[in-house]
Amino acid sequence: MQTTVFFPLPEYLLPWFYANQRNLPWRQSKNAYAVWVSEIMLQQTRVEAAKAHYIRFMQALPTVFDLAACEDETLMKLWEGLGYYSRARNLKKCAQQVVEEYGGVFPSDKKLLQKLPGIGEYTAGAVSSIAYEQKNPAIDGNVLRICARIEGNFAPIDSVERKRALYQKLQSVYPDAAGDYTQSLMELGALICLPETPKCNICPMQGRCVAERDGLQSTLPVIPKKAEKKKVTLSVFVLKTPKGILLCKRPDKGVLAGMWQFPNVEVDPKNPLSLKMQLGGLGIKNYTVLKEQGHTHVFTHLIWDMTAYLVETSDMPPAFLSFSLQELEQNVSLATAFKWCLRLL
Numbered sequence: 001m002q003t004t005v006f007f008p009l010p011e012y013l014l015p016w017f018y019a020n021q022r023n024l025p026w027r028q029s030k031n032a033y034a035v036w037v038s039e040i041m042l043q044q045t046r047v048e049a050a051k052a053h054y055i056r057f058m059q060a061l062p063t064v065f066d067l068a069a070c071e072d073e074t075l076m077k078l079w080e081g082l083g084y085y086s087r088a089r090n091l092k093k094c095a096q097q098v099v100e101e102y103g104g105v106f107p108s109d110k111k112l113l114q115k116l117p118g119i120g121e122y123t124a125g126a127v128s129s130i131a132y133e134q135k136n137p138a139i140d141g142n143v144l145r146i147c148a149r150i151e152g153n154f155a156p157i158d159s160v161e162r163k164r165a166l167y168q169k170l171q172s173v174y175p176d177a178a179g180d181y182t183q184s185l186m187e188l189g190a191l192i193c194l195p196e197t198p199k200c201n202i203c204p205m206q207g208r209c210v211a212e213r214d215g216l217q218s219t220l221p222v223i224p225k226k227a228e229k230k231k232v233t234l235s236v237f238v239l240k241t242p243k244g245i246l247l248c249k250r251p252d253k254g255v256l257a258g259m260w261q262f263p264n265v266e267v268d269p270k271n272p273l274s275l276k277m278q279l280g281g282l283g284i285k286n287y288t289v290l291k292e293q294g295h296t297h298v299f300t301h302l303i304w305d306m307t308a309y310l311v312e313t314s315d316m317p318p319a320f321l322s323f324s325l326q327e328l329e330q331n332v333s334l335a336t337a338f339k340w341c342l343r344l345l
């Protein structure tokens with residue numbers, strides 16, 4: 001089997017896609033705004049979880065003009081549960097730029113799309129092909145996996161050269177139905193050519209795939225070992241005061257930038273400060289600790305090992321704002337990593 005294996009790809013994938021594609025809310029429209037929102041969400045979460053978020057988001061902000069003009073707090077609330085809040089902020093910045101520079105119409109040119117905030121090569125490929133039928137591949141981990149298996153390619157999946165070569169190879173076979181082809185590759189990765197258990201017996205590429213022919217499904221793609229995640233130990237304080245529960249905002253940069261959080265202190269697990277010292281550092285001198293509970297939150301590159309303390313106090317340091325429990329649950333965009341602490345209340 002030669003690398004020309006790519007030439008018949010659209011011929012086999014498109015008919016399979018038309019017969020088997022899932023009915024997903026973002027497939028109801030090829031509007032660039034809708035495609036873009038769905039693609040950014042799908043980078044954050046699985047399809048099933050993205051569905052409800054997408055519907056809610058599009059009902060609240062149906063056009064790029066609505067997103068460009070929305071309140072930050074509304075946006076954060078709509079984004080809640082998706083993580084990576086910097087992406088939500090970039091979403092709004094991008095919408096504002098599309099409104100100001102392009103009169104609210106996303107450009108169809110991939111290079112222009114890539115100049116917009118938060119739009120990388122993958123998203124630009126997806127938006128330009130799905131919304132504008134431009135013959136631009138959108139290569140993500142799924143597409144890399146499928147193609148490594150079909151071709152029998154042993155290059156590491158994160159290699160820049162491999163990605164570049166694959167882009168050219170895929171682009172050379174892109175059919176006129178570019179958007180459907182982009183989605184057919186995504187669909188094959190989501191439904192058939194699964195990472196652990198590829199369903200070769202019902203795959204449209206059966207009989208045309210090196211991995212299937214040579215039994216290399218569990219060998220390919222070649223995935224380099226990931227660096228170990230950094231572990232951070234945090235004490236989190238749920239401070240219950242007569243005026244309500246105290247929160248503060250996270251810094252504008254870094255993990256969960258700009259989100260609301262319970263006051264917390266990073267602790268050296270080998271040499272932890274006493275609770276009195278930790279609370280004193282936050283400006284809490286008079287207090288009673290009522291309960292404590294532990295929890296681990298895993299980010300892509302980071303693990304937070306947290307212990308939360310429910311603390312009753314009458315101190316109100318000016319760095320914090322107070323909220324009722326109802327406000328916390330309904331109106332405040334509390335970072336998901338801290339939501340479990342509500343169980344203490």
Ligand code: SF4
Pocket residue numbers: 146149150192193194198199200203204205206207209210211212217
């Ligand atoms: S035949 Fe198997 S390994 Fe090859 S693309 Fe299909 S599911 Fe993946």
